[in-house]
Amino acid sequence: MPHVIDASICSSCGVCAETCPVEAISEGPDSYVIDAELCTDCGSCAAECPSEAISAE
Ligand code: SF4
Numbered sequence: 426m427p428h429v430i431d432a433s434i435c436s437s438c439g440v441c442a443e444t445c446p447v448e449a450i451s452e453g454p455d456s457y458v459i460d461a462e463l464c465t466d467c468g469s470c471a472a473e474c475p476s477e478a479i480s481a482e
């Protein structure tokens with residue numbers, strides 16, 4: 426199961442995108458978004474998000 430970003434919580438700070446080792450995170454229209462096809466479920470982004478907007482689906 427890939428990790429997902431809660432758009433209602435994400436502040437679009439960009440920390441997760443810098444943290445992701447496989448570049449699965451990019452800026453979307455309303456929040457940063459995770460490409461489920463690329464995510465390896467490592468958990469780094471969830472650990473680094475200052476808003477705790479990322480969780481395992
Ligand atoms: S680190 Fe958290 S708040 Fe920042 S862009 Fe990523 S999901 Fe959004």
Ligand code: SF4
Nearest residue numbers: 445464465467468470
């Ligand atoms: S769980 Fe790991 S691979 Fe998936 S989006 Fe977060 S940092 Fe990237």
